[in-house]
Amino acid sequence: MPAAVAAAIVGLFGTAVISPAQPVCLAGESCTKPAAGMTLVFTSTRGATKSVVTTAKGSYSIRLAPGTYTVRVAHNRIARIEPLKVVVRRGLLLRRDFAIDIGIR
Numbered sequence: 001m002p003a004a005v006a007a008a009i010v011g012l013f014g015t016a017v018i019s020p021a022q023p024v025c026l027a028g029e030s031c032t033k034p035a036a037g038m039t040l041v042f043t044s045t046r047g048a049t050k051s052v053v054t055t056a057k058g059s060y061s062i063r064l065a066p067g068t069y070t071v072r073v074a075h076n077r078i079a080r081i082e083p084l085k086v087v088v089r090r091g092l093l094l095r096r097d098f099a100i101d102i103g104i105r
Contacts, residue, residue, distance in 0.1 A: 010091060016035035016058045018101075040073065080101045083096070
């Protein structure tokens with residue numbers, strides 16, 4: 001991809017996982033699973049909101065204007081997401097992965 005085209009793409013990409021994915025996690029076994037079909041909502045400090053739905057493998061990609069965003073999971077009031085805030089930098093497409101705790105205990 002030419003540098004000029006790459007510089008024009010600004011936003012985030014990455015994966016989201018549910019963690020923990022089961023009430024009891026055993027040593028030596030993964031306690032995460034892809035956050036498939038979840039809607040991630042990005043709200044800027046100016047109040048602008050954009051959202052993206054994760055794929056079956058938990059991946060996502062979203063174009064966002066440079067700035068600071070608060071992230072949440074739509075339609076799930078108890079879900080906690082880490083990191084809660086992300087910064088989008090001018091001219092960069094950055095990787096940000098998310099861990100989502102949906103309250104399984």
